[in-house]
Structures are given as structure tokens and as C-alpha cells.
Amino acid sequence: MFLDKMSFDYIIVGGGTAGCVLANRLTEIHNTTVLLIEAGAEPTKDKAYLGTFALHDPHGEQDWNYIAENDGYASQAVKDQAISLIAGKILGGSSQNSYMAYTRGAPGDYDKWESLGNEGWGWKDVLKYFKKSESIDDLEAKPLVCNTGPTNVKMPKWEDRLDVLLKGFEEYGYKTLYDINGYERQGYGTAQFAIDDHYRQDTVHTYLNQIRNRTNFSLQKYTEVVKILINKKKVVTGVEAIVNGKEPITFYARKEVIVSAGAINSPKLLMLSGIGPKQHLKENGIKMKVDSRNVGENLSDTPMVMVPLTGKEGFESFKNNADLILNLNIFPTPVAIGHISVNPTQNSSDYQSHVLPVPSASVIPAIFCSTIFRLDNTICISLAAAGIDKEIIINPLALLHPESKGNVKLNSKNPTGPPIVSLNYFDYNTDDLERHATYIEDYLNVIKTKTFKSFKSQILKLDVKECRHLEFATHEYWKCYALNLATSMWNYSGTCAMGTVVSPRLEVKGVKHLRVADASVMPRPVSGNIGAAVVMIAEKASDMIKDKLHHTEPVYGYSQAAWRYKEMATLAMPCYTWKKTIVVTPNTDRLIRYGWYNA
Ligand SMILES: Cc1cc2nc3c(=O)[nH]c(=O)nc-3n(C[C@H](O)[C@H](O)[C@H](O)COP(=O)(O)OP(=O)(O)OC[C@H]3O[C@@H](n4cnc5c(N)ncnc54)[C@H](O)[C@@H]3O)c2cc1C
Numbered sequence: 001m002f003l004d005k006m007s008f009d010y011i012i013v014g015g016g017t018a019g020c021v022l023a024n025r026l027t028e029i030h031n032t033t034v035l036l037i038e039a040g041a042e043p044t045k046d047k048a049y050l051g052t053f054a055l056h057d058p059h060g061e062q063d064w065n066y067i068a069e070n071d072g073y074a075s076q077a078v079k080d081q082a083i084s085l086i087a088g089k090i091l092g093g094s095s096q097n098s099y100m101a102y103t104r105g106a107p108g109d110y111d112k113w114e115s116l117g118n119e120g121w122g123w124k125d126v127l128k129y130f131k132k133s134e135s136i137d138d139l140e141a142k143p144l145v146c147n148t149g150p151t152n153v154k155m156p157k158w159e160d161r162l163d164v165l166l167k168g169f170e171e172y173g174y175k176t177l178y179d180i181n182g183y184e185r186q187g188y189g190t191a192q193f194a195i196d197d198h199y200r201q202d203t204v205h206t207y208l209n210q211i212r213n214r215t216n217f218s219l220q221k222y223t224e225v226v227k228i229l230i231n232k233k234k235v236v237t238g239v240e241a242i243v244n245g246k247e248p249i250t251f252y253a254r255k256e257v258i259v260s261a262g263a264i265n266s267p268k269l270l271m272l273s274g275i276g277p278k279q280h281l282k283e284n285g286i287k288m289k290v291d292s293r294n295v296g297e298n299l300s301d302t303p304m305v306m307v308p309l310t311g312k313e314g315f316e317s318f319k320n321n322a323d324l325i326l327n328l329n330i331f332p333t334p335v336a337i338g339h340i341s342v343n344p345t346q347n348s349s350d351y352q353s354h355v356l357p358v359p360s361a362s363v364i365p366a367i368f369c370s371t372i373f374r375l376d377n378t379i380c381i382s383l384a385a386a387g388i389d390k391e392i393i394i395n396p397l398a399l400l401h402p403e404s405k406g407n408v409k410l411n412s413k414n415p416t417g418p419p420i421v422s423l424n425y426f427d428y429n430t431d432d433l434e435r436h437a438t439y440i441e442d443y444l445n446v447i448k449t450k451t452f453k454s455f456k457s458q459i460l461k462l463d464v465k466e467c468r469h470l471e472f473a474t475h476e477y478w479k480c481y482a483l484n485l486a487t488s489m490w491n492y493s494g495t496c497a498m499g500t501v502v503s504p505r506l507e508v509k510g511v512k513h514l515r516v517a518d519a520s521v522m523p524r525p526v527s528g529n530i531g532a533a534v535v536m537i538a539e540k541a542s543d544m545i546k547d548k549l550h551h552t553e554p555v556y557g558y559s560q561a562a563w564r565y566k567e568m569a570t571l572a573m574p575c576y577t578w579k580k581t582i583v584v585t586p587n588t589d590r591l592i593r594y595g596w597y598n599a
Pocket of ligand 1: 017038086092095097098099103224225226261263266269491518520534
């Protein structure tokens with residue numbers, strides 16, 4: 001009886017961004033039980049409602065509070081020379097910490113995944129899962145978007161404040177895009193955010209809340225999984241977990257365990273369970289189950305460097321400081337996003353700009369500089385001082401496809417201890433630093449346009465002590481600047497990569513009944529913020545798991561025929577046709593009429 005209570009068909013480790021999506025989709029299978037295990041707590045209601053960054057504290061007990069290793073080389077102008085690896089320890093995971101900028105990445109990114117041998121992950125395959133997950137109702141690129149997914153994406157209108165900047169970028173040669181996630185991706189456009197009428201579209205709000213009453217769903221909070229149980233036949237049978245910091249208990253999985261603990265904790269858990277590089281496991285006194293040398297390797301993150309320009313002079317923009325209070329229902333400051341490839345024929349982008357015009361005498365530059373980028377006080381003071389009587393145009397400029405790879409290693413066999421994370425930004429053996437400096441220079445060229453000259457925009461010289469010896473604004477200066485100011489864009493990925501650690505079906509190589517589905521399976525980073533791609537991965541993983549059941553089981557609330565109909569409608573039809581001709585949300589009346597609904 002006890003064993004039965006603790007046994008489930010599927011166990012999902014990590015109720016974060018991907019985990020909540022999987023929980024929703026797998027509990028659609030009617031005769032199947034699903035347990036979602038989350039180390040953290042339930043988010044408070046105001047957390048979902050405050051769709052803004054300024055009031056959102058990403059640190060504290062709802063964070064894993066991991067810190068990257070100081071390599072004595074990069075990021076030396078960051079406070080304590082230590083990059084804070086923010087990652088949510090809470091239901092919804094890092095979708096609770098996210099700034100909710102919504103970018104899908106470029107088609108070429110996914111085609112690259114496929115060309116690496118990951119069949120089924122090309123753009124044509126993943127696009128339908130983006131469509132399935134999102135709902136965007138104010139864009140014109142109809143064939144590329146849908147109105148029916150759970151994630152509401154909005155594009156706050158800031159025409160009056162962004163138009164002049166977009167005009168400048170266009171004058172310099174970068175197109176103005178209506179939809180930054182549309183067919184045309186190289187250029188600048190108004191940012192899209194997964195924030196709808198105040199509500200952050202974190203995956204608790206979009207996927208988990210809808211399924212809490214499903215009888216086949218169980219949720220275990222404050223529970224940290226410390227080991228995946230693997231039997232002698234290399235079959236995964238369950239997990240061991242610490243509930244509320246007490247003695248470990250065991251949960252059994254009849255069908256599969258799916259690890260969705262994020263790009264830092266997923267490889268950590270695999271290694272603690274004996275799946276990892278043989279030598280490293282041995283050093284930590286862990287019995288090896290599978291020698292998988294790429295677990296924890298290939299850590300990719302996008303280094304981001306804040307590049308400020310001056311905007312309009314005088315106090316004219318001062319009144320815009322009210323934005324923060326008046327626009328709590330959206331992302332409360334104007335943002336233009338640019339995805340730029342210096343070689344325009346590429347099908348992916350080299351760098352990403354988040355361009356924010358900040359009013360004069362605003363507190364935002366100081367907050368960004370000090371608490372988000374965590375730069376040295378001297379730098380933040382020079383930034384804040386420059387903004388007293390003029391607008392500042394802040395741009396966290398990110399290197400999108402760094403060749404440098406870091407890794408995640410165990411600190412010890414103590415499961416609750418932090419891992420050792422090396423970001424390895426600007427590895428000597430790559431030209432990442434050269435490229436990042438070049439991209440900064442490319443962006444800064446915009447001040448030569450008539451538009452930017454019209455408001456006398458200049459590069460804002462910050463007091464970076466590490467670069468004081470270099471002539472300002474030379475290539476060497478920007479290399480020094482990028483090297484020292486680089487901080488994380490929080491796009492950690494790749495540590496249980498498809499092709500090496502997991503198969504294209506996300507099954508962990510060397511064992512049975514174990515998958516990973518989260519940011520860690522990305523073999524290569526994508527051109528943009530990766531939250532939307534993580535949701536897409538979880539949607540696709542859910543379908544692969546359902547496929548394995550051959551759809552033999554009825555799906556929650558539907559007969560098998562009705563389910564197939566819904567699947568077909570969701571995945572196969574172009575959304576614009578779908579909107580006009582067939583039912584968009586499951587219409588139970590219609591399903592009952594045709595005998596398709598299992599009431
Ligand atoms: C500060 C910040 C800002 C960001 N801004 C953006 C943005 O604007 N746009 C965007 O697209 N992306 C953004 N991102 C990135 C995006 O949020 C993440 O890439 C994405 O949420 C990762 O999803 P995941 O499912 O891989 O991991 P997570 O969402 O982190 O989920 C992992 C979950 O597993 C749980 N867990 C871990 N280990 C265990 C264990 N052993 N036992 C039980 N539970 C465990 C964790 O507590 C967590 O809930 C941001 C990230 C951060 C941190």
C-alpha cells in the first residue's frame with residue numbers, strides 16, 4: 001500500500017519552466033499518474049501579478065544562490081569578481097526570475113541543432129511547438145504565430161519613445177521589424193514580453209494552475225531530489241529525495257523519470273546518481289553507473305556587456321520617470337530588441353541588443369548597474385552621475401554564440417552543496433573577445449547617423465579602472481571593457497546536450513527510462529533569450545513521451561479520437577486557417593455531440 005502511494009507512472013524532477021509544462025501535458029494522459037517534485041516553495045500571488053522587474057527580487061531563499069568561479073581573467077569589474085548565477089528555487093523555476101523578454105531564436109539555430117545529428121529539431125519541426133505554446137494577438141505575421149497557446153505574449157506600444165531610436169538604427173542599415181520573432185529577424189523592433197495585463201506568464205500561471213485539480217497529478221514541494229535510482233539492468237526505477245530537509249525518502253517511477261532541474265542542477269543530479277565523467281565521479285567517491293564524459297560540459301552562457309549612450313539633453317524626459325509606476329501592467333520602460341548579424345547572409349544572429357532609453361534623473365541606471373549587472377561602485381557612480389541631466393540609452397549587449405564553453409562540476413558528494421560552475425567567458429582559444437568588441441563597435445556606429453546626431457548622442461565614458469590605461473573607444477579599449485564588464489544574460493544551457501548526453505528523443509544515453517528536458521539539452525545556444533525555447537523543448541518532450549505510449553491511452557477529458565483531432569489541429573494546421581475555420585479552444589459541447597468527450 002505504502003509502495004503504491006509512492007509509485008507514479010512519471011516523475012518529473014524540478015517544477016520549473018520546463019517541469020510545469022511537462023506536468024500539464026503528461027497529466028493529459030488519462031490513466032497515467034504524474035508526480036512533480038520541486039525543491040522550492042509556491043510563488044506568492046503578488047509575484048505573478050507584478051509583471052515588472054523593478055519590484056522583483058531574484059535573490060534570497062527562492063534562488064539557488066550559486067556563484068560562478070572567479071577565473072581571475074574575465075568579469076573583474078563585477079562586484080567580488082563573481083557572477084551571480086540566478087536560478088529560481090521555486091515553482092516555476094527561473095520563469096519566476098525572468099524579465100520575460102520573449103524571443104524564439106532564429107531558424108538557423110534549430111537547423112544547426114538538426115545538422116549536428118539531432119533529427120526532428122530543425123526549425124520546421126520546432127515551429128509548431130512554439131505555436132502550440134504561445135498566444136500572440138497583436139502581430140501581423142499570422143502564419144508564424146498562434147492565438148491559442150497558454151503563454152500570452154504582448155508587445156507594449158512605446159512608439160513615441162522608440163521611433164527615433166529605430167529610425168537611427170535603420171539609417172545605419174538595420175531594418176525596423178514589426179515582429180522581432182517574425183520571418184525577418186535581422187534588425188531592431190519593439191520588444192515582446194510574456195506579460196499579459198499585469199500577469200507574468202511564468203509556467204505556474206500558464207501551465208500548472210490549470211491542472212492542480214487533476215486527480216492523476218501529485219505535487220511535492222520543498223523536496224530536493226538527491227539521487228536517481230538505477231538498477232543493475234541500468235533501468236531507472238525512481239528517485240531519492242529529501243523532504244523539508246529531513247531523511248531521504250524514495251518515490252518510484254513505473255514508466256520514466258524526467259529531469260527538468262535546469263542547466264546547472266540537471267547535470268549535478270546526473271553526476272550525483274553515477275552518470276557522468278568516470279574520473280570526476282571517482283574523485284568524488286561516487287559509484288559510476290554510466291561513464292558519460294559530457295555530463296556538465298558544454299556549458300554555454302551569453303556574456304552581456306552594458307554599453308551606455310547619452311540621449312536627449314535636459315530635463316525634458318524627467319516626467320517619464322513616472323513610467324515605473326504608471327505601467328506596472330507591462331514591462332514598464334520602453335525596450336527595443338535587436339538581433340544583428342554582422343554578416344547579413346547568416347541565418348542566425350551574432351549579437352543581441354536590449355535598447356532602453358532611460359529618462360534623466362532616473363534610478364534605473366543605478367539599479368541596473370549595481371544590482372542586476374552587479375558592477376563596481378565606481379562604474380555605477382559614473383553612470384548615475386551622467387544621467388542626472390540627460391537621458392541615457394542603456395544597452396546590455398550580448399554575444400549570442402560564444403565558442404567558449406564552461407562546465408558544471410561537483411563540489412563534493414554532498415548532494416545539497418553547491419556545484420562548481422566555470423563560465424569560462426572569452427576562452428583564449430576562441431575569438432569571442434575579439435568578436436564581442438567588434439559587435440560593441442558595430443552598435444556604437446549608430447551615433448554617426450543624422451538621427452542620433454540630432455540629439456547629440458555620445459558614448460558614455462564609464463570609469464572602468466581596469467581599462468584606464470587604454471585610449472578610450474579604441475578596439476583594444478572595447479576588448480578590455482567587454483572582458484571586465486561581462487556578466488551573465490542567464491541563458492545557461494547545454495550541460496546535458498542532445499547528441500552527447502541525451503539522444504534526440506532526450507533519453508539519457510546508457511540507461512533506460514530516464515530523460516532530461518530543460519535548458520541543459522540545447523546542443524548549441526539560440527539567438528536570443530532562451531525561455532521560449534525551453535517551453536518549446538518541454539512541449540516537444542511531452543509529445544515524444546506520449547508517442548512512446550503510441551497514443552494507446554485515452555487523454556484527460558477526451559477519447560482517443562478527440563485527442564487525435566486536437567493534436568492534429570494544434571500541430572498541423574497553419575494557425576491563421578485554424579482561427580477562421582475550426583474551434584480554437586476545446587469546445588466540450590461539440591465534443592460531446594460527436595461522442596468524443598469523456599465527461
Ligand atoms: C534573472 C533571469 C532573467 C531572465 N530573463 C529572461 C528573459 O527575459 N527572457 C527569456 O526568455 N529568458 C530569460 N531568462 C532565462 C530563462 O528564465 C531560463 O533559461 C529558463 O527559465 C530555464 O528553464 P529550465 O526549465 O531549464 O530551468 P528552471 O526554470 O530554473 O527550473 C528548474 C527547476 O528545478 C528545480 N530543481 C532543481 N534541482 C532540483 C532538485 N534536485 N530537486 C527538485 N527540484 C529541483 C528548481 O528549483 C527549479 O524550479 C532569465 C533567467 C534569469 C535567471
